[in-house]
Structures are given as C-alpha cells and as structure tokens.
Amino acid sequence: MTENDLASLFLTLKLASVTSLCLALIGTPLAWWLSQTTSFWKNIVQPLVALPIVLPPTVIGFYLLIAFSPQNFFGAAWLNSTGAPLAFSFSGLVAGSIIYSLPFYVQPVQVSFQSIQKEIIETATNLGAGKIDRFFQLIIPLSKKGFLIAFCLSFAHTIGEFGIVLMIGGNIPEETRVISIAIFDQVESLNYERAHFLSGSLLIFSFLILALLYRTDRVWNEKGSPK
Amino acid sequence: MTIQINARFKRSREFEISVDLDLEGNKIMALFGKSGSGKSSILRFVAGFEKFPDNFLKVKETILQDKTCFVQPEHRNIGYVFQSLNLFTHLSAEENLKFASKRSKAKPFVSESEVVKILDLKSLLKKFPSSLSGGEQQRLAIARSLLSNPNLILLDEPLSWLDTESKLRILEYLKEINQKFQVPMIFVSHSADEVLLFSDRIYEIEDGKNKPSLTPRQFRLRYFKETNATERITIDCQVCEHDPVNGLTRLNFEEESLYIEQDDLLENQTIKATIKIQDIIITRFQTEKSSVLNQFSATIHSINDPGIGAFAIIEFTKKTQFLSARVPRKSLQVLSLKEKETVFIQINNLTVQNKR
Numbered sequence: 133m134t135e136n137d138l139a140s141l142f143l144t145l146k147l148a149s150v151t152s153l154c155l156a157l158i159g160t161p162l163a164w165w166l167s168q169t170t171s172f173w174k175n176i177v178q179p180l181v182a183l184p185i186v187l188p189p190t191v192i193g194f195y196l197l198i199a200f201s202p203q204n205f206f207g208a209a210w211l212n213s214t215g216a217p218l219a220f221s222f223s224g225l226v227a228g229s230i231i232y233s234l235p236f237y238v239q240p241v242q243v244s245f246q247s248i249q250k251e252i253i254e255t256a257t258n259l260g261a262g263k264i265d266r267f268f269q270l271i272i273p274l275s276k277k278g279f280l281i282a283f284c285l286s287f288a289h290t291i292g293e294f295g296i297v298l299m300i301g302g303n304i305p306e307e308t309r310v311i312s313i314a315i316f317d318q319v320e321s322l323n324y325e326r327a328h329f330l331s332g333s334l335l336i337f338s339f340l341i342l343a344l345l346y347r348t349d350r351v352w353n354e355k356g357s358p359k
Numbered sequence: 360m361t362i363q364i365n366a367r368f369k370r371s372r373e374f375e376i377s378v379d380l381d382l383e384g385n386k387i388m389a390l391f392g393k394s395g396s397g398k399s400s401i402l403r404f405v406a407g408f409e410k411f412p413d414n415f416l417k418v419k420e421t422i423l424q425d426k427t428c429f430v431q432p433e434h435r436n437i438g439y440v441f442q443s444l445n446l447f448t449h450l451s452a453e454e455n456l457k458f459a460s461k462r463s464k465a466k467p468f469v470s471e472s473e474v475v476k477i478l479d480l481k482s483l484l485k486k487f488p489s490s491l492s493g494g495e496q497q498r499l500a501i502a503r504s505l506l507s508n509p510n511l512i513l514l515d516e517p518l519s520w521l522d523t524e525s526k527l528r529i530l531e532y533l534k535e536i537n538q539k540f541q542v543p544m545i546f547v548s549h550s551a552d553e554v555l556l557f558s559d560r561i562y563e564i565e566d567g568k569n570k571p572s573l574t575p576r577q578f579r580l581r582y583f584k585e586t587n588a589t590e591r592i593t594i595d596c597q598v599c600e601h602d603p604v605n606g607l608t609r610l611n612f613e614e615e616s617l618y619i620e621q622d623d624l625l626e627n628q629t630i631k632a633t634i635k636i637q638d639i640i641i642t643r644f645q646t647e648k649s650s651v652l653n654q655f656s657a658t659i660h661s662i663n664d665p666g667i668g669a670f671a672i673i674e675f676t677k678k679t680q681f682l683s684a685r686v687p688r689k690s691l692q693v694l695s696l697k698e699k700e701t702v703f704i705q706i707n708n709l710t711v712q713n714k715r
Contacts, residue, residue, distance in 0.1 A: 254408055255445035257432045259507050260462035269458075273449040 137330060139306050140314040147222070147310060148290040151229040152237075155286050158230065159237040164267075166238065167245035182235045189232065193299025196228050200300065220302045225310075228296045237286040244278025245271065277352060284345045288338055361385055361543050362418055362511065368411035370400045376567040382560055385541040387534070389558035390569075391548060391578075397567035398547040399442065402513045405545065406439045407432030418511050418543075436465055438509030442516045444500040446488035452499050453484040456506055465508040468540040474502045477532050493520030501529065505536065512536075512544045518553060530557050551582040580672050580683050581663050592683050593631045596711075598624045607652075610711075613678040615655035621711055630711050638707040639684035641673065643694055645703050653706040657682060659698050664688060675704065 166178060184192060200218040201207045210218050218224040248271060256270045272279070294312040301308030303317065311330055318327040362382040369375050376397050382388045390398040403409050405416060407423070407430065416424040418437065423430045447455050456471060475481055478498040488496060497520045504512060514533070518526045534557065537544055548554050554561055561578045563570045573581065580590065596610040601622050608624055610617040610632065617632070624630065645654060657675035664671040671691055675682040684704065696702065 249443070249445070251441055251443055252445045252447070254406075254432070255439070255441060256447070256458070257408075258406055258435075258437065258439045259459045259503070260433050260436070260464070261458075262433050265462075270447065270449075274447075276449075 134326075136305060137314065137326070140309050140311045140330075141333075143222075143306060143309065144291055144311040147225055147229060148287045150226050151233060151290045152283055152287045154226065154230050155233060155237040156283075159234060159282070159286075160241060163238045163241035164245055164271075167242045181238050184232050185235050189293070189295025190299055192232060193228065193296040196224075196231070196296070196300050200224055200227075219300055220304060220308060222307055225297060225301045225308055228300050229290045229293060232293060232296050233286040233289045236289045237282045240278045240281040240285065241275065242278075244275035248274050277349060280345065280348060284341055288341050291334070292338070360417065362388065362545070363415065364401070364405065365415040366401065366404045366409075366411075367414060368404070368409060370397065370409075370567070374567055376400050376404070378562075378564070378567070378569040380562055380569055380572075382543060382545075384559075385537065385543045386559035387537055387544045387546055387557060389546045389548060389554045389561045390564050391551070391554045391561055392564035394549060396564045398564050399515055400567070401564070402439065402515055402545065402547060405511070405513060406437055407435050421510075436508070436510050438504035438507055438512040440500050440504050440512070440514050440517045442519070444496050446491075446496055446499060446503075448488050450487075451484065452480065452486055452488065452491070455488065455499060455503050456484075459503045459507040463507045465510075467506075467508050468542070469505055469508075469536070471506060474505050478502045478529070494522065494525055497521055498525075498529065501533070509542065512542055514544060514546045516548055517546070518548075518550075526553075527556075533557070551578075555579055555582075574681075577674060577681065580674060581661075590636045590683070590685065591633050592636060592681070593633050594680055594682065596630055596632050598626050598628050598630060600626060612655075613680060615677075616653075617706065617709065618652045619709060619711060624711065632709045632711050634682075634706055634709045636672070636683050636685040638709075639682065640705040640707065641684060641686055641690070641694065641696070642703045642705065646705075649705065651705040651707060653709070654703055656701050657704050659696060659700050659702060661698055662691065662696060664691060675702075 162177075162181070166174060166181070197219060198204060199206045200210070202211045202217055207218060214223075216223075218227065252274070253266060253270065256266045261269065292312060293310070294316070297308065297310055297313055298316075301310075301313075303309050303313050309317075311334060315327050315330045315334070318324075318330065360381050361384060362380070364378060364380040367375070367377045374397065378397075378401055380388065380401075390401060392398055400409065404414070405418075410429060413426065414424055416422070418435075421430075422428065423435055447458060450458060456474075460467070460471060475484070478501060480495075480498060480502055483491060483495055483499065488499070491499065497517065501517060518529065521529065530553070533544065536542060546554070546557055555575055555578055558575060561573045561575065563573070594612055596612045596617060599609040599611050599616075601608045601624075603622075606620055606622065607618040608621055610619065610630070612632070619632070640651070645656075655677070657677045660674040660676045660681070662671060662673050669687055669689075670685050671688045673684050673686055673696065675684070682704070690696075694702070
C-alpha cells in the first residue's frame, strides 16, 4: 500500500467518523421530532430528509456547489466566519456527507422511536421521570438497535460516497481524495492492480461492517429484548 | 373527601367521559364495567395523561387539577399499574424496581426487601422481563408501583394474569398496604368477584358515565343473584321496652316500631336484626287490618330485575339504612313499582342475635 493510498484510507475513515458523529447530534433530535410530531411541517420535512435516497448524487452535489459558492449567501457567510471557502475542502465534504447520509441515519432511529409504546413512556413519567430523564434512561436504551443500524448504515454509506465528493470536493490529496475517488483515479490511469487492491479492501470492509451489524442484532435478540 | 374526581372530556370523537366520583377515607374505590366503558380513561385522567380544561381532581389535600392548575404527571406521585404492565425490557427486574425507588421523592413506606418478599420476587431479580411469566410480570409491576411511594394507587385490571391462588394472596396484600399505610386505591375491573372481594365503594361505569356508588353489600345484591334465596340483610335497631302482656319486645328502627318475641334483650342497646330477604313483603298502601305487626314506609332505591327467572331484588332506603327484598317479577308489574317511590313494607320475621 502506497502512502497516497494510506492517506486516502485515513481521510475516508475520518470523513465517515466525523459525519456519523454530526449525524448523531443533528439526526437524533430530528428523528425524535419526526417520530412524535403531528404538525403540518412533518409533511415537508419527512420527504426532504428522504430526498437523498432517490436523488442522483450529482444533483445534490450541483446544488451544494452553488450554495457553497462565495457569491451566495451561505458560502459568503462561511467564508467570512472561517476564512476559507467550503467548496473543495474537507469541511465541505462533511457538510455534503451529512445531507447525503441523513436518511440512512434518521429513518432507522425514527422507526425505533415510533415503535416504543406510548404507555411505556407514560409509565416512566408516572414513576417520576421527567422529559430529559426519560429520553436518556428509557428511549435511547430501548432504541439501541435503531442506533446501531443508523450508525453502521450512515458510516458505510459515507465511505461509499462518490458522486457528491466528485462534485464538491474534487481530487485533492489529504483534503478531499477519499478512497472511492482514489479508485476512480487508478482506473482512469489504467492502474488496475492498485484499483483491485483498493476496491477489494473496501469490499471486505463493507462486508465486515454488515456482518457485525447482523451479528449484534442477533445477539441482542437472543438476550431478550422487547416481546 | 380523600379523592374527588369531576371529569368531562372526549376520549375520541364519539366517546365522551363524564363522571363525578368521590371516595371518603383512605379506602378502595372500584370502577366496574365492561371493557370499552371508559374505566381506563378515567385512570389516565387521574394519572395526568388526559389534559382537558375545566376538570377537577383532588387527591388527599392536594388539588391536582382545576381551572387554574394542572400538576404534570411526573409530579403527581400517583402509582399506576397499567393493564399492559409496561415493564422496562432493557432493565432487569431489580433495575425496574430501582427505577421507581430512585426517582421517588416521598418517604418510603415499604422497603424494597419487604415488597420483594411479599410479592415473592427474590428469585426473579436478576432476570429480564421478557423471560418472566405473565403472573411474575404482574407482581413485578405492582412491586414497582409500590416502591414509588405513591399517595394513591391506580390498578387497571391488575390481576388478569394471575391464577386464583396468587390473586387472593395479592389482593390480601394490597388490602393490607391500603390499611397499614393509608394509601387509597382506585381499582378497575370487569370481574364482579374481584370487585366484591377488594373494594369499599363501587362505581359502575357504562358508556363513559358513572352510576350512583354502591357499597359492597349493595353490589353483592345486584350482581350475585344466584344467592338470592338465602340472602339475609341486617339492620341496626335500638331495643325499647318489653311488653310482657303480649310477649313482645319493641325495637326502634329509624323511628319506626318493630316487634320481636325475644324477651332477653337489654333496653337501650343497639342490636343487629337479621331478615331473610324473602320475608319482606311490599304493599302499595298501608294495610291497617293485617296480622303483620312490622310495617313501615320506605323509599325504593333500585329495582334489580334480572330479566329472567321468577324473582327480582328491590333495594330500599329508610333514612340512612338499606333494606332488600326478593319479590316475584310479576309483582313488579302488578304494583307498577318505580325507583324513588315510597311504598310500604311488611316484615314477616326478624331475628336478633343477642350479644351478652
């Protein structure tokens, strides 16, 4: 493995970790709101969250690129406050990945939240647990399966991301050249051996993540979870 | 008044709850009725999960809801054993109990070890709820609600999963908790047996509305008709004077005179006279020329016509006391009896257990 490959691999893992972390912070409250609300806005927000599943990554990438442009409000505000443009930067990739992987995090967590019986939450309330207490002591532990799936899917999905990265990140070593871009690069330059190696690693890695996910799910089921 | 509930709210578009219930002393109130009659909705209201304006709820000295205030459910300190039990599946039995005791702000009236012993949970503490049987889960749910040291306990069909033997044992234990620690309870059940065994004051709930409350004795008369024939009632009387000429003793029953032939009763003492319910005869008018000495007027409180068989039970009020009579259903029509009417009753035979 060359130094360049290692750098790409490290960058990819960093991107996936940062993205998953940000998703946990943004996606968990969003999933909770979606699972509980009866407001009209759910009709708008729910499809918006799911949009990245059906939209071609290039479309998302294109609009993000426009939004990141310093000629636009968002891009300009970012440039003013950080001193660096979002496009073709690691931060830009994180922002893009969060949007791209949002449904893969929000949906499993939301489904888990929705499957908790209202009366279970009321029972905790009745025993004297307040809102925050209930959320951390009851709702999160009861949704651990949803969180596991959400983490694995959003992590793996970010690792496999290509279209958006190409649009908003380009191909800058140690900044935006993630593993999928590196593979594309090697194939372009007919360097099949390196492409094989990188693709094979990604394949095995993705397989291991999924295997771990299903295994954990099985163990939790056997240990006795909700009837 | 220990508990006062005045609740009017729509549970769904078509179903309205409209009840006025109260309970004196730290006793046990039963809500009895078919499933879907609104019993559980009333419990949910008391626990604070049905927030509607213009309702009133007082428990002990605390107003939990009125026009200006609404105490949030987590601050009500009311124990609630749900019909679905709702054990926390991610916690072991012991951790379920701890969840309650850790959050309780009130002074504990039972220790965890006592509850564990009486509800026989010791061997289950390390297990998870999903590996417990229905009865075990039920005992755990009851234990958990006790450990939150509530001011009032709501029990929604708490015994449905238990066999008869554990049912009796747990009812006995709940009753002991009620008496020893003066915790009032509201008990929801569709089983007349359980209600009779457990409650001090019974409200029948039908279509979201309550009927007038019944004492266990009235309840038994109304719902256990198969024992009619041998049913007896007791009334409180004061012994007046002995009339040696006629060999009779006069008793005072709510300002009416009753005569019995017993002559060994102490004057002025209060005694209980027993009457078989088929020995009470109803007439529309006072019969002056009758061999029956014991006659007085009384008000019909309720007519319990089972709709089949030969007999119906009529309950009467005479000032503060209750009487019941077993009469042929045919007589209901002949006399065209209605509730709240005043009629005359004749008592053929009454007996007194002399307490000396």
